[in-house]
Amino acid sequence: xxxxxxxxxxxxxxxxxxxxxxxxxxxxxxxxxxxxxxxxxxxxxxxxxxxxxxxxxxxxxxxxxxxxxxxxxxxxxxxxxxxxxxxxxxxxxxxxxxxxxxxxxxxxxxxxxxxxxxxxxxxxxxxxxxxxxxxxxxxxxxxxxxxxxxxxxxxxxxxxxxxxxxxxxxxxxxxxxxxxxxxxxxxxxxxxxxxxxxxxxxxxxxxxxxxxxxxxxxxxxxxxxxxxxxxxxxxxxxxxxxxxxxxxxxxxxxxxxxxxxxxxxxxxxxxxxxxxxxxxxxxxxxxxxxxxxxxxxxxxxxxxxxxxxxxxxxxxxxxxxxxxxxxxxxxxxxxxxxxxxx
Amino acid sequence: xxxxxxxxxxxxxxxxxxxxxxxxxxxxxxxxxxxxxxxxxxxxxxxxxxxxxxxxxxxxxxxxxxxxxxxxxxxxxxxxxxxxxxxxxxxxxxxxxxxxxxxxxxxxxxxxxxxxxxxxxxxxxxxxxxxxxxxxxxxxxxxxxxxxxxxxxxxxxxxxxxxxxxxxxxxxxxxxxxxxxxxxxxxxxxxxxxxxxxxxxxxxxxxxxxxxxxxxxxxxxxxxxxxxxxxxxxxxxxxxxxxxxxxxxxxxxxxxxxxxxxxxxxxxxxxxxxxxxxxxxxxxxxxxxxxxxxxxxxxxxxxxxxxxxxxxxxxxxxxxxxxxxxxxxxxxxxxxxxxxxx
DNA sequence: ATGAAAGCGCTAACAA
DNA sequence: TTGTTAGCGCTTTCAT
Numbered sequence: 001x002x003x004x005x006x007x008x009x010x011x012x013x014x015x016x017x018x019x020x021x022x023x024x025x026x027x028x029x030x031x032x033x034x035x036x037x038x039x040x041x042x043x044x045x046x047x048x049x050x051x052x053x054x055x056x057x058x059x060x061x062x063x064x065x066x067x068x069x070x071x072x073x074x075x076x077x078x079x080x081x082x083x084x085x086x087x088x089x090x091x092x093x094x095x096x097x098x099x100x101x102x103x104x105x106x107x108x109x110x111x112x113x114x115x116x117x118x119x120x121x122x123x124x125x126x127x128x129x130x131x132x133x134x135x136x137x138x139x140x141x142x143x144x145x146x147x148x149x150x151x152x153x154x155x156x157x158x159x160x161x162x163x164x165x166x167x168x169x170x171x172x173x174x175x176x177x178x179x180x181x182x183x184x185x186x187x188x189x190x191x192x193x194x195x196x197x198x199x200x201x202x203x204x205x206x207x208x209x210x211x212x213x214x215x216x217x218x219x220x221x222x223x224x225x226x227x228x229x230x231x232x233x234x235x236x237x238x239x240x241x242x243x244x245x246x247x248x249x250x251x252x253x254x255x256x257x258x259x260x261x262x263x264x265x266x267x268x269x270x271x272x273x274x275x276x277x278x279x280x281x282x283x284x285x286x287x288x289x290x291x292x293x294x295x296x297x298x299x300x301x302x303x304x305x306x307x308x309x310x311x312x313x314x315x316x317x318x319x320x321x322x323x324x325x326x327x328x329x330x331x332x333x334x335x336x337x338x339x340x341x342x
Numbered sequence: 343x344x345x346x347x348x349x350x351x352x353x354x355x356x357x358x359x360x361x362x363x364x365x366x367x368x369x370x371x372x373x374x375x376x377x378x379x380x381x382x383x384x385x386x387x388x389x390x391x392x393x394x395x396x397x398x399x400x401x402x403x404x405x406x407x408x409x410x411x412x413x414x415x416x417x418x419x420x421x422x423x424x425x426x427x428x429x430x431x432x433x434x435x436x437x438x439x440x441x442x443x444x445x446x447x448x449x450x451x452x453x454x455x456x457x458x459x460x461x462x463x464x465x466x467x468x469x470x471x472x473x474x475x476x477x478x479x480x481x482x483x484x485x486x487x488x489x490x491x492x493x494x495x496x497x498x499x500x501x502x503x504x505x506x507x508x509x510x511x512x513x514x515x516x517x518x519x520x521x522x523x524x525x526x527x528x529x530x531x532x533x534x535x536x537x538x539x540x541x542x543x544x545x546x547x548x549x550x551x552x553x554x555x556x557x558x559x560x561x562x563x564x565x566x567x568x569x570x571x572x573x574x575x576x577x578x579x580x581x582x583x584x585x586x587x588x589x590x591x592x593x594x595x596x597x598x599x600x601x602x603x604x605x606x607x608x609x610x611x612x613x614x615x616x617x618x619x620x621x622x623x624x625x626x627x628x629x630x631x632x633x634x635x636x637x638x639x640x641x642x643x644x645x646x647x648x649x650x651x652x653x654x655x656x657x658x659x660x661x662x663x664x665x666x667x668x669x670x671x672x673x674x675x676x677x678x679x680x681x682x683x684x
Numbered sequence: 685a686t687g688a689a690a691g692c693g694c695t696a697a698c699a700a
Numbered sequence: 701t702t703g704t705t706a707g708c709g710c711t712t713t714c715a716t
Contacts, residue, residue: 010460010464012692012693012694013693013694014693014694022702022703023702023703023704024693024694024703025695025696025702025703025704025705026701026702026703028694028695028696029695029701029702031694032695036701036702037701037702038702041701041702053460055460055461056693056694057405057464057465057692057693058401058461058464058465058466059400059401059404059405059410059465059466059692059693059694060401060405060465060692060693060694060695060708061693061694061695062401062694062708063399063401063402063405063692063693063694063695063707063710064693064694064695064696064707064708065695065696065707065708066694066695066696068401070444077430077433078426078429078430078433079430079627081627084421084426087420087445088419088420088421091419091420091445091447095447100444101444101445101446101447102443102444102445103429103433103443103444103445104443105433105437118352118395119397119398119400122352122397122399122400123399123400123401123402123708123709124400124401230631259631262633266633285421285628286627286628286631289572289601289628289631289632290631290632290633291604291608291632291633292633354708354709354710355709356709364686364687365686365687365688366687366709366710367686367687367689367711367712368685368686368687370709370710370711370712371685371686371711373710374711378685378686379686380685380686383685383686398710399708399709399710401708401709401710402692402708402709402710402711403709403710403711404692404710405691405692405693405694405708405709405710405711406691406692406709406710406711407691407692407710407711407712408710408711408712465692465693
């Protein structure tokens with residue numbers, strides 16, 4: 001179908017060449033910003049292109065060895081608020097550099113991600129941003145060997161062979177815990193994230209370090225393992241609330257599980273923050289909408305996306321630049337869900 | 343760069359042909375499911391492809407006149423919860439049909455969307471889903487003329503030349519208003535959406551009709567114009583609350599503005615739902631997280647996405663199928679933000 | 685049932 | 701500074 005219509009309507013580089021009376025490689029040069037073109041020629045070509053409404057054909061361009069001007073982003077799914085913000089940041093930055101965005105979700109291809117990634121990086125995209133939480137060693141390795149530009153978001157891979165953007169997870173948890181301690185809390189429960197993820201572990205460690213630095217004992221039963229999801233937060237909070245020595249504050253490893261915890265707290269007939277303080281992590285948009293507004297540790301998600309996009313474009317345009325890691329600062333955002341214990 | 347690496351590592355159809363000892367057009371046939379290929383040949387080829395880890399090159403395929411197996415989705419931005427759900431639905435459905443998803447945001451290309459759309463539909467994608475709220479007449483017309491497959495989401499274009507997926511906006515608003523009336527409310531404020539949008543107008547009309555059907559007067563000052571955003575909802579609610587005859591319930595045209603209104607209500611020292619009931623529209627994920635949980639009119643957003651994806655694939659695979667409109671039912675979701683007036 | 689060859693729109697040597 | 705030409709990987713006639 002599309003094939004036929006193309007002929008009718010969409011002008012190619014050849015049409016532009018004919019219109020402007022030069023060879024079509026000259027048109028290509030002009031369009032690619034090649035330096036040594038006579039100004040008058042350039043103008044003729046540009047004018048003709050404008051007149052004809054020429055738009056480049058990305059696949060032809062990329063097939064011929066040029067850039068596709070598409071970057072891919074591989075995410076687990078869109079259903080957690082967290083990713084949405086990152087994608088937004090990426091898109092914002094890419095708009096400036098005139099790259100298009102191809103969105104891939106991994107949940108569609110359980111098991112054969114590796115082949116999937118090959119397909120993506122096989123000319124369709126110039127670079128790839130991976131927001132997959134688990135370290136995807138297999139294909140990251142493949143990408144590196146092929147020297148295909150990519151950036152990881154929120155990964156702990158310390159090999160410094162990959163470019164990575166992340167946030168200060170440890171410090172954020174430390175700061176949040178300290179904030180609760182300074183409010184006067186002594187019994188602080190902690191709901192972990194999925195401990196397969198480095199970010200979850202780092203947050204837990206930050207919490208522990210803060211307790212220890214303030215000479216508070218670490219009660220093992222105050223740490224309940226969960227999975228970063230709302231339902232998990234609900235259950236974890238229930239466990240915490242059932243404790244004989246109930247915590248006066250709960251630190252949830254992300255906002256989503258904090259919401260679950262808030263629900264559990266209310267279902268117990270307790271008020272937030274009067275009876276129990278709660279703090280989250282991430283600062284997804286919902287955090288400011290929830291009631292009470294959630295005090296949380298802000299990860300600059302959109303900015304992480306923006307930085308990742310910038311780094312990726314750098315890599316694409318300068319393949320030899322070495323990998324680097326950028327760690328953005330988290331920040332305690334004080335809202336209404338915490339107060340001193342009674 | 344990518345160019346060089348390709349040679350090293352990524353097998354093409356030619357490699358598969360060599361490996362299996364047939365011509366590469368035969369390989370192409372097998373890969374495209376062409377019927378008349380000897381079974382033994384097919385197996386040889388498939389086996390070789392598998393062994394080599396062959397993945398098709400989408401641009402080459404599409405350049406040569408085949409399908410790209412990519413569908414594009416054009417959205418205003420990712421920052422409203424609403425779109426995210428739709429995209430999720432689309433992605434879910436597309437996973438089944440093995441199409442990839444290209445995400446385009448319009449805010450990047452103010453003014454020259456038309457050319458942008460040309461670029462997208464110029465072979466890069468096999469079809470396009472448009473979630474742009476304002477009717478994009480210019481390029482929709484262009485798409486139709488080129489017979490390029492597309493589906494609109496949430497558009498009112500009644501020409502029945504375009505395939506459209508939407509929801510029962512009028513009915514939803516009617517039902518919601520009736521629900522409030524049945525709770526006993528007589529003074530019901532209404533916060534509109536951006537009235538340039540048909541969905542906003544439909545919702546307003548549904549509200550009016552419900553009042554009228556129940557012999558309630560329509561007080562002009564109870565209808566405050568807003569824009570579907572949280573800040574707008576806040577202001578609109580303020581206006582409503584300042585009225586001498588304050589409404590006992592507020593219908594917000596979408597959840598986001600309902601959240602804004604809730605904030606304003608609380609800032610006035612009023613409680614929800616004890617002092618004032620509020621109902622939203624959309625049922626974005628935040629609605630169930632907010633406190634009190636928001637009673638709202640559910641639009642099946644993810645399902646709208648799924649249906650749109652299905653329709654689009656149908657159109658791609660059968661270009662002659664006539665356009666059609668699918669309107670999905672809305673539904674009152676009763677949570678905790680409404681109660682009878684005191 | 686299979687092979688040979690043309691060509692999709694473009695970039696990038698190589699000439700001129 | 702510009703034109704000529706050879707592919708990029710694939711689909712699709714047209715032969716065989």
